[in-house]
Amino acid sequence: MEPSPPTHPQDGARRHYRRPAERPFTREERDRVTLLFGSLSVAHDRLLTAAVRGLGYHAEAIPTPERGDLQTGRELCNNGQCNPVYFVAGALINHLERRRAERNLARDEVTDRYVFVTPGSCGPCRFGMYEAQYRQALAKAGYPGFRVIAFDKKGGGDGHPDEGYGDGLSVDLGLYIAVLDALFMADVLNAVFYRARPYATDSSAAERTFEACLSECERALGQGRPHPRVTATARLLAAVTPLSSAEDAARLLTRLRDSTCTAALSRCRRIIEAGFEVDYLRPRPLVKVTGEFWAQTTEGDGNFRMFEFLEGEGAEIQVEPVAGWVDYMRHGLHGQLDEARAAETAAHVRTGRALLRATTTRLRHWLIEQIGRLLHREYDRMRAALGNCAAPLADQRTLERLGRPYYHPRITGGEGHLEVAKTLYYHRNRLAHMTLSLKPFGCMPSTQSDGAQAAVQADYPDIRFLPIETSGEGEINAYSRAQMALGEARESARNEFQDALTARGTDLDTLRAYIAERPQLRSPLYPIPHTGGAICRAARFVHHLADRMASHPDSPRHAATEHQPGEPRHAQPR
Known part of the structure; x- marks a missing residue:
């Protein structure tokens, strides 16, 4: 029996599904509508809010998501969603509830006065459903019609007037x-x-x-x-x-x-x-944090407050800059252009139109390279203003080359090949004692990366790599696993420190006496060269002090001018 044909409206026209139209955010509303951002680190949330205010908008950061926000999100979102959507949806709704109580507002007034701005995407993982989940949770919480403006993580945004969201938020170069x-x-x-x-x-x-x-x-x-x-x-x-x-x-x-x-x-x-x-002179193990973008960036219960825990355990952590992810998204455009050029080459087309397309592709490649240089230039300018203590952005071509044997760079989603590549980068350049990968429970791209890490560890048995999935519960188990891995890293740091003291024929008392007479050596921004082959910052400091004492033992000259001329780019102190 043939299936019955689908029913159609009376006019007989086929009606495809369309996303429900959202009430636009108009330019006339800017004076009374507040844009809400949030869920990254405290520094990112606060400075992003300040920058948007500098453009003439009212802006506010929602607080860092906590355990109570997770429960709110789980009650209002669908089952089986990604951990970040529960935390962020709950934090947003609880923030609106607090504002409603503080200012004695009705729910429709809150809906009218606030707009949530968030990253968005079409996938390939559950990230593509975040925007719909936020709207569903807001409606269930009593805020139907609450406006959510989603920016595609690859550029552009639904806030553009062409998307029917109004011109209240100008998505332009200034933004x-x-x-x-x-x-x-x-x-x-x-x-x-x-x-x-x-x-x-x-x-x-x-x-x-x-x-x-x-x-x-x-x-x-x-x-x-x-x-x-x-x-x-x-x-x-x-x-x-x-x-x-x-x-x-x-x-x-x-x-x-x-x-x-x-x-x-x-x-x-x-x-x-x-x-x-x-x-x-305190030996600390260096822990590089990677993983899914949100889990490796937030500083709250969304990743078990892992940064705070690691520092409490005596570790120095190296967080991944958001600028690196921005550069990764830019670099991904090269792959799209390469595929288009390869298809044209395979077809052996030599028409005038094909040659024009090839020329256009080369021009786009050049422009993407220039954008990358501008990004690195601005980031390096800001690093220099803070004494070059922050590490430079890793070269994306280098990361692609390291990750390609284990994870194809054209497999997109989440961090793509970066989780594998950064593990290799920091291990081979001796920049961290261990790599900790944080990701939400069941994150598809991170699960693929963890599978590839098995091959990486087979080729590099001395890599210390620890993946931890966050689900809102289970932090005791996560802390226990982190402590076990950290114990080995801590032992390596102590051994490097003792080896440095022995190799340089000095002791702590001598070094502390030398430091006591030179306040610049106690500055948080003091540049410690990557010398002695050690990872531990304290061991590198011992080598540096020994070199300094041998070359000018009585000179009070400020050490900030003593950059090592041959220091490689990736070895800048972090």
Whole structure:
């Protein structure tokens, strides 16, 4: 029996599914609507909010998701969703409930006054369903019609007026520049404090200093930028590049000369140097954190507060910068263009149209390379403003080359080949004692990466790699596994430290006496060269002090000028 034909409306026309139309966020609403962001690290959330405010919007960061937010999210979202969607949905709804109680608002007033802005994607994993889950949870919580603006992680966003969301949020080059500035500044601040905090002689002073630096950067980003002046150079740049207008070209040129971010970070450098001191003669194991993007970035219960736990166990952690993920997304465009060019080459087409397409592809390759150079330039400028303590961004071609034998770089989703590649990168360059990969329970891309890691560890048996899945519960088991792996890393750090003392024929008392007379050696921003073949920062410090004492034992010259001339790029202190 043949299946019965589907029923259709009376007019006989086929009606395909369309996403329900959402009430637009209009330009006229900007003065009374607040944009909500959140769920990354504290520094990223606060600086991103300040940058958006600097563009003239009302903006607010939702608090770091906690265990109670997970329970709220589970009650209101579908079963079997990814851990981050439960945490973020719950944190958003609980934040709205608090605002409603504080300001005595009705639910429809909250719906009218707030808009949630979040990353989005079409997949290939459950990330593609986040946007729908947020709307469902909000509706169940009593906020039907609450507006959610989702930006595709590969560029663009549903906030563009062409998508029917109104023109309240201008998705233009100015917005992208402001967002990148905030993310990069947060990256370098986090890197500096995760580097220095385990060695701080006064942990409360270190926390106060971090808060002072965040406030300084918030003020700088919140001031806004002057409207760029369109010049002949800007018009020429717009004519020869894909920039949409001469105004965008002028905005880009103005940003390349702008010193707002670097000046703020330079002030932070002075705040840090005066804020607290460190003792770099404490041997600490270095732990590189990788994994799924959200789990490796958030600082709350979403990853079992693993950063706080590791520091409490005496480890120095190296967090992954969001800038690296941005650069990875840019680099992925090369692969798409390579595939298109390979298809044309295989067809052996030599028509005029084919040659034009080939020329266009080469031009796009060149433009993508220039964008990458600009990203690295700006990130390096911000690193330099904080004494080059944050590590430079890893070269994406190098990471692709390392990961390709185990994980094809064209397999997209999540971090793609990066989890495998970064494990190899930090092991082969001796930049970490162990790699800890954090991911939500059942994360498909991370599960694929963990499978590939088996082959990596077979080829490199001395790699210390620990994958941990976070599900909202089970932190005791996760802590136990982390402690076991950390025990081996801690022993390696201690051995490196003792070996350095023995090799250089010195002892702790001699080194501490030398440091006591030179305050610059107690600065959190003191550059420690990657010498002696050691991973442990304390062991490297011993080698550096021995070299310094041998070359100029009585000189009080500031060591910040003593950069080692042959230091490789990947070995910059983190």
